[in-house]
Amino acid sequence: MTTIAVSDLGRIASHLVLDQLREGIIVTDAAGSIEYVNDAARAMHGVAELDVEPENYADCYHLFTLDGKPHPFKDLPLSRAVGGETVTDAQWLIKRPDGSTVHAVGSAKPLVGEDGVQIGAVLTIRDESEKYAARAELRESEETVRAFFETAGIYTAVVDIEDDDFALVMGNARMAAAFGIDELRGQSAREVLGEVTVEAILPQLRVAQQAEDPTVMEYPWTADGSHRWFVATITRMRDSDKRLFIASLDITERKNTERALAAALESKDVLLHEVNHRVKNSLQIITSLLTLQSRTADEQLAVPLREAIGRVETVARVHERLYSTSSHDRVEITGYLEDLLTHVVGSLGGREGVQFVFEHRGGEVELKVEHSVPLALILVEMAMNAAKYAFPDGRSGTVSVAIAIDAETLELTVGDDGVGLKEAPEAVGSGLGQRIVRALAAQLNADTGYVERECGTLFRLSMALPPDARPQ
16 A cells, blocks of 8 residues: 655645636746646646746746737746735736637735745636627727717717706717817716706607607707707617617708708799799780780681680689699699689670589599690680580570599580580581690590480590699
């Protein structure tokens, strides 16, 4: 049986205990020669050389400074402990033989015997590579985010809502400059911005504080000595009931553009208003001249002159309606057609014993000029045509105009209770009026035709409402 001294048993037991530790342990003698390296230290360094003197620590154990340079042996914690110094939480790098790097943090102190004389030194080492890698990654991420917010052209700040104030926790340089300070570092908003500004802003911040989704608001601000407009997105930060993140964008140029556009639109409205007024007046002059000529002309010439007056008056009245409303490119079609039947057809094509009746079914709709004028001219042509041919020899009767509007179509009918097409075939002949109707119907992509009936004639037009039609 092998006999082991009690002192050796103690040393073996100590080594077994030290090898169970997660921290690395290196022990030297009084001269600094390495006497013991536990398993954790061996794993950190990739080596476990003994009898290594202080001047060879860095080379043998691959020790480097944090900036990657070979570590001066005199500055190593273990070397300093051999010299009688206590070192706490020093940092260095270990570049292991397998190419990996360990970020080591360690403490070293002298070992002193019972007589007070130093008998060696001990170094404890922790592998904190993951911790410092995470810190480096976080620092890089923070620097990236800060660089973005400093250069992206937006104003950012983090604020904490308080009872009757809010603290300017942090923000980028652009926001600090807007607030008139060098840096945001927890200042009171009342002290920096003033009572009036805080009283105006705080209620809106409180709304954002309670909102689940980001709050967007536009507001004026005096920044860099000039009056500007901003749009801000205010977001409640996660796991906080008082902290908000504010990102503001300078929209002064957009606001200026909007104001310039509004001014241009107002100027355009004024110009269009004046144009419609002048066109109406010019057409009325033409109508007056044609009326004067028709009064002095024989009946053969007076008839086409009255027809021409009706066409000019139709266009004049649409400009009159455009002039009298805020809309300069569209009219409500039902009222416009009824007005034409009453005042244009009734005055130019009417005679004693002939009545004109207007009927409307369905909704009301506004049509642009390029649709309303052709439709109006068709009504005038067909209504005057009916009055002209349906009641020969002084007969009496009624010309009925009806317009029906639904969600997709418009239908216009012009009918009479006169002699009918058999006795008045010239009503659907190939004269100028009929050619005008066919051309205008084609322009509207409308279907037209005469409907058979027992008494009189009935003209029917059906068209799809244009996409830009505006229901009333």
